[in-house]
Amino acid sequence: MVVLKPIRQSPTYLYLKAYCLCALVTLFKAAPVSSQLPHLQQRLQRLHARKLKTITLKNWRTVYLPPGDLSLFASAAPVTGVTNPDISISSIGKRWKRRLIDFAQVGELLRRDEKDAKVYPEIDRDATVRRLSSVHPKEKEFIRLRTLKISSQGDDSLRKFLGLGSDEIVDPRDVPLIALGGSGGGYRAMYGFAAFMAASKKLGLWDCLSWTAGVSGSCWTLAGHYTISRQDFSRLMRHYLSVAEELTHPLSLHALDIVARSSQGVYFLLGPLVRKARGGAVGLGIMDIYATLTSTYQLLSREPGAKLSRATFQFSRVWEHAGIDRGLEPMPLLTAARKAPKNAPGVKPHWDSSLSKGPPPSQALAQHTTEASDTVIRSRRGPTDADKKAVAGADSPFAKGFFQWFEISPLEVGSPEAQAYVPTWSYGRTFVSGRSVASRRLPEQSLSLMLGQCTSAPAGPLTGYISALLATMPRRTAMTRWLLLFNDCVLRPLTRRGFLWGNLIRAGHDPNPFYGFDGARSKEWEAETRHRLMDGGMSNNLPNHILARPDRKVDIIIAFDASSDIQSSHAERRLHNFAEDCHMGLEDVTGRFYDPTTKYMASHRGTDAMSTAAAAAEIEAKYIHRYVKVFKGYAKAAARSCTLFTVLFYPTASIQDSIHL
Incomplete structure (x- = not known):
């Protein structure tokens, strides 16, 4: 076993393990044959139009152009024959030679990081467990700065979103604390939550939020927004469109090749695994490999010249890089359970x-x-x-x-129920009775492992x-x-x-x-x-447990749900499950905010118009609850008139249909 330990901790062994996992997924992945037909048709059209003219990029990735768009190939020399040079024996040999060099560099780059106090200042610090039920002191200061920015003393975001007159002044003390939560649901939730966030930005709602949290697939969206997109929703949407067009499973051999062929892709794929394996406290499993595979594939920007960077996988640095410490953006919260x-x-x-x-x-x-x-x-x-x-x-x-x-925030990782937290940069270290072991001051654990x-x-x-x-x-x-x-x-x-x-x-x-x-x-x-x-x-497939912490004092929770059972009653039932777990009650008050009958009858007069309005009101009343529902949360021990917070439940990605609420 002593002899095998260095082998199990070697980058080559870990890569082969990841390769085998991807081979199994590629063999058994569930993908409809029809999804490959458009891709195959475009490929045949390209081969016929340009007779296998190819472009090789520096990062070894292939650019696919729409059928007929050959402007980039105008100056390219014709290639005779039908052999693709990318799959020749010599190219495969060069590729694996480059791969072996990358394996050898992983250990060197890890040693560099463990001594680089400029990029990882935490290697000179020990950590302690914070045993309090209240939010972090820096989060309290963030709330103050964020409400100030939303008010008329800042960007006046709330007044603009509500459409108030220019003479109206919004005091920071009157700014409601609004949180946006995204559900789980894999890629469906990742793409859906990204669209929801982009729509909220377009409508001005995003600038009124104080927190945004995600479960499962929505965590991927938050990670992408606060790292590679640099808080630019247009860049985030372009990135996801590029990822979607690849028609690639994140655990497939194709996805593995995309990461491994990028600049230092092997290091970001295997480095976190090697460091964790050499830590000695824990072993590696399938889900650790799953973590780095899925995260590196999704966080690899598809923009020309882009590559993975150390800053992308340092979640604690988001606090300064995204301007959260100055109240410029909502505070992101990733969630997990044990x-x-x-x-x-x-x-x-x-x-x-x-x-x-x-x-x-x-x-x-x-x-x-x-x-x-x-x-x-x-x-x-x-x-x-x-x-x-x-x-x-x-x-x-x-x-x-x-x-x-x-909850995993840029500040700390911990459980409100256990009332214990550690700094985010110290998670993954060994702790004993509230203090980290000084002999292992490791750099911050990669965001890829946390996302896993x-x-x-x-x-x-x-x-x-x-x-x-x-x-x-x-x-x-x-x-x-x-x-x-x-x-x-x-x-x-x-x-x-x-x-x-x-x-x-x-x-x-x-x-x-x-x-x-x-x-x-x-x-x-x-x-x-x-x-x-x-x-x-x-x-629970919504992050309400984290957002509804009493010490956060959230006024409004906007819950975007993209679960697989969204069309059934079980999706709404999860809201009541959350309330039961927190010893609270929920009351449906959607009708108090929106009455289709009153809306249509007030705008139509005459017999024919009234009948048309009645029919329209009946249809809208039937479907309005499928777009948004409003719930009032109250403590069971208190009167129902004492509202703790309001939940806006969106079972679809449509925010515009119910913005008048």
Whole structure:
């Protein structure tokens, strides 16, 4: 094992491991054949028009032009024959020679970073755990500066967005604290949330926001906006259009080649893995390779001459680079969740109501009832009084099923439920009883690894996937019956015995920053030296748990939901699950802000016009709730008139249809 350790930590071995993973994904990826036809047709047209004239770029990537647009090839010398030089034996040999040189440079570049205090000033500092429930002091100052900028004393963004008269003055104390949250949903959520953010910028809403948060795929969007796009939405949209036109799976061999052939792409692909493997505290798994593969592919700019840079993967530097420290942009919050350790601070044993974790809930399964699952469904309708009494026990299944939310901001990484945070630049270090180990002052963990934890949906319990599938499938089909039988007879027994949630893929390990010694401080520190951060969608597919922290005092939460079950009632049910988890209530007050009947009747007169207006009002009243719903959040212990915050729930990407709210 001692002999094999250096091999397992070598860039060559890690690259081969990533290559094998990409080969499997390329072989089994689910992509419709029809999606390749336009690409194939354009390729044939190009080959016929220019007779295989090629352009080789410095970063080894290929430029695809629209059919017939050959202006760039006007001065190119004709190439005879039909052999593409990019796939010749000599070119392949040169390419792998260059690849081996890149492997050899990874260790040298890592040693450079570990001594470069100018780029990584944290290598000269130790870190401590912050054990307070309040937000970071710098975030409090950010809120003050942000409200000042939104008010009439700054850019006057709120007055312009509301369309108030020029004589109106908005005082900073009257500026509402607005947060925008994006759901999970992979690439669908990534593209959808980007479009939503761009639309909000165009309409002036973005300049009135104080926070923006994401779950799973929306975290990719936030990372791209605050790094490679440099807070320019037009640049972000161009980048995503370029990525989409490649028709490439982010874990495919083609995506791997795009990154590896870019300038220092191998270093940014393998460097974080090598450093983590050599740290000694944790091992590497499939999800660590998944993290660097997906992040480097998505954060590699497609602009000419662009390349990956160290600043792109330093999330803590976003605080200054994006002007958040001056209140110029909303503060980004990435989210993740973990299965809380037994007796961990902040764990409140109760029935976990989320739709996306554990066994499929009765709401998702009610339409798929079969004789084989009747008993199972009855057992999922919620805890009985006896169950609630047993919750206090150490072996309670309800306590074990509780997820703790984590937030990753440019300032710190931590859990509001555990009331513990560490500086973002120190996450990934080894901590003991609130202090980092001085002997391992590593540079900041790569943003790619953090994004891998925030988007680690493949590591979720298979029961969660079954729940999502059943929520969107037709009733009483052979497939739904088979899924129920598989879940009841195979997955649930494995889950009850703690066997990998029925899933062989697990989220990546990281040193637990809240680890401490037993004894007098056992109530303050945790006993596990490692922990796993996973996709927040395992708890809830919206980041409301993070945004609704009492110490943030958010007034309005705009929730953009691009979940796969968005057309069903389960998407809205997640809002109520969030409220139940936070011991709050939600009341639908959409009708107070928008009444189609009043709108149309006030603008039409006469018998014919009135009948037309009535028909139009009926249609709009039928569909308005599919665009936006407004909920008032209130504490269950207080009167409903005491509003804590307002939630605007957008189940589609349409912001313009309901902007009058």
